Amino acid sequence: xxxxxxxxxxxxxxxxxxxxxxxxxxxxxxxxxxxxxxxxxxxxxxxxxxxxxxxxxxxxxxxxxxxxxxxxxxxxxxxxxxxxxxxxxxxxxxxxxxxxxxxxxxxxxxxxxxxxxxxxxxxxxxxxxxxxxxxxxxxxxxxxxxxxxxxxxxxxxxxxxxxxxxxxxxxxxxxxxxxxxxxxxxxxxxxxxxxxxxxxxxxxxxxxxxxxxxxxxxxxxxxxxxxxxxxxxxxxxxxxxxxxxxxxxxxxxxxxxxxxxxxxxxxxxxxxxxxxxxxxxxxxxxxxxxxxxxxxxxxxxxxxxxxxxxxxxxxxxxxxxxxxxxxxxxxxxxxxxxxxxxxxxxxxxxxxxxxxxxxxxxxxxxxxxxxxxxxxxxxxxxxxxxxxxxxxxxxxxxxxxxxxxxxxxxxxxxxxxxxxxxxxxxxxxxxxxxxxxxxxxxxxxxxxxxxxxxxxxxxxxxxxxxxxxxxxxxxxxxxxxxxxxxxxxxxxxxx
Numbered sequence: 001x002x003x004x005x006x007x008x009x010x011x012x013x014x015x016x017x018x019x020x021x022x023x024x025x026x027x028x029x030x031x032x033x034x035x036x037x038x039x040x041x042x043x044x045x046x047x048x049x050x051x052x053x054x055x056x057x058x059x060x061x062x063x064x065x066x067x068x069x070x071x072x073x074x075x076x077x078x079x080x081x082x083x084x085x086x087x088x089x090x091x092x093x094x095x096x097x098x099x100x101x102x103x104x105x106x107x108x109x110x111x112x113x114x115x116x117x118x119x120x121x122x123x124x125x126x127x128x129x130x131x132x133x134x135x136x137x138x139x140x141x142x143x144x145x146x147x148x149x150x151x152x153x154x155x156x157x158x159x160x161x162x163x164x165x166x167x168x169x170x171x172x173x174x175x176x177x178x179x180x181x182x183x184x185x186x187x188x189x190x191x192x193x194x195x196x197x198x199x200x201x202x203x204x205x206x207x208x209x210x211x212x213x214x215x216x217x218x219x220x221x222x223x224x225x226x227x228x229x230x231x232x233x234x235x236x237x238x239x240x241x242x243x244x245x246x247x248x249x250x251x252x253x254x255x256x257x258x259x260x261x262x263x264x265x266x267x268x269x270x271x272x273x274x275x276x277x278x279x280x281x282x283x284x285x286x287x288x289x290x291x292x293x294x295x296x297x298x299x300x301x302x303x304x305x306x307x308x309x310x311x312x313x314x315x316x317x318x319x320x321x322x323x324x325x326x327x328x329x330x331x332x333x334x335x336x337x338x339x340x341x342x343x344x345x346x347x348x349x350x351x352x353x354x355x356x357x358x359x360x361x362x363x364x365x366x367x368x369x370x371x372x373x374x375x376x377x378x379x380x381x382x383x384x385x386x387x388x389x390x391x392x393x394x395x396x397x398x399x400x401x402x403x404x405x406x407x408x409x410x411x412x413x414x415x416x417x418x419x420x421x422x423x424x425x426x427x428x429x430x431x432x433x434x435x436x437x438x439x440x441x442x443x444x445x446x447x448x449x450x451x452x453x454x455x456x457x458x459x460x461x462x463x464x465x466x467x468x469x470x471x472x473x474x475x476x477x478x479x480x481x482x483x484x485x486x487x488x489x490x491x492x493x494x495x
Contacts (some may be wrong), residue, residue: 022203102324115166148176259413281442319358334388412455
């Protein structure tokens with residue numbers, strides 16, 4: 001029986017969130033939001049145009065002077081309030097995420113709590129942003145502060161519809177900016193709740209705005225002359241486009257793209273924890289995350305580990321351990337990768353195709369755990385970001401060969417090694433070409449205040465999206481050098 005049941009509900013026609021309230025879009029076009037649990041429409045959102053975006057920007061501009069001048073302790077107070085509101089409404093938001101994204105409700109809750117960590121980190125900004133001051137010469141002092149940029153924007157993906165916005169919004173607005181969010185048109189429902197929670201937390205109207213839509217809004221954000229910075233999370237193709245177009249228009253941009261994360265497994269690895277770690281790392285969120293470890297590179301004889309991995313995989317239950325694929329198009333694309341790998345000679349150890357749907361969700365996009373062995377490093381299943389519950393196993397003879405495979409990967413989000421050898425761990429952590437490294441951890445997501453961000457084709461722009469690096473992204477440095485002349489003798493009578 002399925003736990004944490006996802007209940008069908010149609011939320012009808014949704015609007016944009018501008019200046020602290022829902023507003024109809026100027027565009028009359030709409031986009032249908034489909035639940036992957038039911039293959040049915042659960043809402044429509046406006047397919048906004050540039051005029052809708054411009055309306056949001058103008059409202060944000062009007063409130064920016066007062067918000068940016070507000071004492072940072074008062075801005076951080078909104079984050080204190082938001083933290084409690086999120087905690088008190090965790091079930092409500094998780095149910096929305098499950099309905100429009102396809103996650104299980106426990107998985108959705110976990111993603112919200114990970115985003116809440118950045119809210120908590122934002123409450124520390126009054127201590128972090130005290131500025132710096134030092135005498136630099138006789139009678140001369142230099143002071144440095146971090147100042148907000150103005151109106152900024154975030155473009156967020158379908159796979160973490162609340163967590164990724166919560167990576168951006170708290171740091172951007174607590175540092176004094178006003179924010180425009182363009183959520184994924186596939187999974188927008190939880191972002192409306194974020195808007196309502198921020199208002200309840202005391203955020204002034206206009207500081208946070210949502211403009212729904214598709215390509216036209218994305219291009220508008222890149223082009224709008226009064227948007228000063230853009231953060232993006234999504235596919236590498238779009239990340240590269242957003243980064244190039246935004247920076248060409250003089251904006252600051254950080255754009256996180258795709259990944260093909262490798263887990264290197266050596267024979268001395270602990271069998272039980274490694275087998276379970278490989279499975280959880282590759283199948284969490286049904287593999288629909290940029291930190292999914294979708295390739296295992298086995299060095300020499302790791303058959304006992306693979307055998308236990310298969311046995312653990314057989315226990316996975318759809319709807320309990322793993323949710324749905326986000327859309328019919330994604331479902332078909334992932335199946336095509338599995339079909340192609342099998343035709344090319346991969347051994348299918350566990351086949352998730354044609355899996356039985358949980359009772360009550362027969363129309364959902366269900367794909368079970370799939371494990372492919374003896375995959376060639378050059379096959380699409382080993383090189384492309386499949387973004388689904390598919391683990392490809394590549395066999396090698398030496399650690400050197402395993403590193404060559406990892407280093408040859410165009411992406412660089414994460415890499416991991418499973419071993420009980422300190423020397424092996426040191427070699428991989430020093431040599432892997434990735435921004436986040438795990439040692440006996442398959443999904444090495446840093447926790448605040450350490451920042452999240454990859455290398456190579458997984459990221460465009462300097463710095464990271466969370467942590468202190470994220471604070472730096474949303475601010476400009478201002479340096480004031482002052483000297484007071486000693487020619488006025490009047491002050492000496494007080495000494």
